Amino acid sequence: MRILHILNHIQEIGNGIVNVAIDLACLQAKTGHDVAVASAGGEYEALLSEYGAKHFKIDQTRTPINLIKAASMYRVAVQEFKPDIVHAHMMTGVVLARLLKMSSGYTLVSTVHNEFQRSAVLMGWAERVIAVSQAVAQSMVQRGIAENKLRIVSNGTLGSPRTRQLKEYQPLSLKRPAIATVAGMYRRKGIAELIEAFAQVAANFPQAQLYIVGNGPDRELFEAQAKLTTVSDRIHFEGFQPEPQRYLLASDIFVLASHRDPSPLVIPEAREAGCAIVATAVDGIPEALDGGQAGFLVPPSDSKALAGALEQLLSDPNVLQQWKEQAQHNLDRLNVVRVHQETMMVYEELIANSK
Incomplete structure (x- = not known):
């Protein structure tokens, strides 16, 4: 053909x-x-x-x-x-x-x-x-x-010809517990709600860090928002990374707070890397998370709900580990x-x- x-x-x-x-x-x-x-x-x-x-x-x-x-x-x-x-x-x-x-x-x-x-x-x-x-x-x-x-x-996207096998990537040395997102810097990706949610829970978890991986037209807006929080030194803008797998492998929690997202490729990548996942229940995201079996689903544009999910995962190592394991089930279809x-x-x- x-x-x-x-x-x-x-x-x-x-x-x-x-x-x-x-x-x-x-x-x-x-x-x-x-x-x-x-x-x-x-x-x-x-x-x-x-x-x-x-x-x-x-x-x-x-x-x-x-x-x-x-x-x-x-x-x-x-x-x-x-x-x-x-x-x-x-x-x-x-x-x-x-x-x-x-x-x-x-x-x-x-x-x-x-x-x-x-x-x-x-x-x-x-x-x-x-x-x-x-x-x-x-x-x-x-x-x-x-x-x-x-x-x-x-x-x-797992097994993509664009990438190496996951075991071939060297995880970065991130400060833990590490929360990460990999997304274009657009308002529809919910970066503003993620920063707000992190600011809400950060005081209770003084070691937690937020890593924002990606670039885009709204990056300066989000950086300005982060500077206005009391935890700006724990919010890291990493820019576009050709090997986001190195961040995913080093992270405890992956967040995708999109307002709209038809079928994000990063969800399978975060699942394979063994992150506990928190994402919004919009468009194709629930399908990518097996209807919520492979990750927390929260309403879009709701920083309070997002903060609540982060708090549950950060408060109990056993719960965090359970969601990390659940993310890695049923990967063949991805x-x-x-x-x-x-x-x-x-x-x-x-x-x-x-x-």
């Missing part, structure tokens, strides 16, 4: 959409398919080359002149590569692939990652729409995407191989139906 993935870029910056697509492209190439990726480029070009996947450089920046150039370059890529499947992971890609399909003969698949964006409804232009969680699928139905178009392939296999089934069904 000839598969062309289309994305805005393939930079190594912790973007979950990019990471999912790169995992798929590498495993598809590894299993004998002809695979190419069309994007503006980035650090993952080298990894794709290692797996024998081709890269077409197409800059899809949304300016009129640039989009005209992108359309021309996309036509050239399709004529040269002759894909059976074009798999679009971002909105610009699905629009390009749909409008320029004409008589090319490929079948168009899209994956809805951030369904909370208004433009996500355009992903429904594809002939088959993959949702990364049950919650995303339900949301897309409510927004008018036909159920018979939708297939659910839940995210999983493996990237399962994501690859289920995605290939979507392709094969489409191609069989088109004959």
Whole structure:
């Protein structure tokens, strides 16, 4: 099968959409398919080359002149590569692939990652729409995407070609007990509530430290908030880290306080690393935590509830250890191989139906 993935870029910056697509492209190439990726480029070009996947450089920046150039370059890529499947992971890609399909003969698949964006409804232009969680699928139905178009392939990242085996990472020497989050610095990631919750419990646990791993446009806002607390010296902004596993392995508690999060890849990584997990009960997070069996679930935008969960874990070593162990149960379904296999089934069904 000839598969062309289309994305805005393939930079190594912790973007979950990019990471999912790169995992798929590498495993598809590894299993004998002809695979190419069309994007503006980035650090993952080298990894794709290692797996024998081709890269077409197409800059899809949304300016009129640039989009005209992108359309021309996309036509050239399709004529040269002759894909059976074009798999679009971002909105610009699905629009390009749909409008320029004409008589090319490929079948168009899209994956809805951030369904909370208004433009996500355009992903429904594809002939088959993959949702990364049950919650995303339900949301897309409510927004008018036909159920018979939708297939659910839940995210999983363990065993990714982008990373080494977990045992090969050296844990950092963090001050303990260590609470960590790995997230983009956006308000929707709930960093403000996490800082507030930590400030509420920190006095009762004078050794506890908070490590915030990630970067983004709202970082200065969160740093300013942290400075206004009485425990700012125990809140550490670590920036983007290409190997967040080193933080996860050294942490006692992992927190993801998102307001919206369709199916975060960091949850499987935190589970594999053996962190006790506290996360918000929104979108695909409960699915990633086995409905609450693998981690505490708290309401979003509720720093008091978040503080209460942290206090329970910090107050009793036995409870903390119990949740660390529960996080590591049932990890097989979070493996990237399962994501690859289920995605290939979507392709094969489409191609069989088109004959």
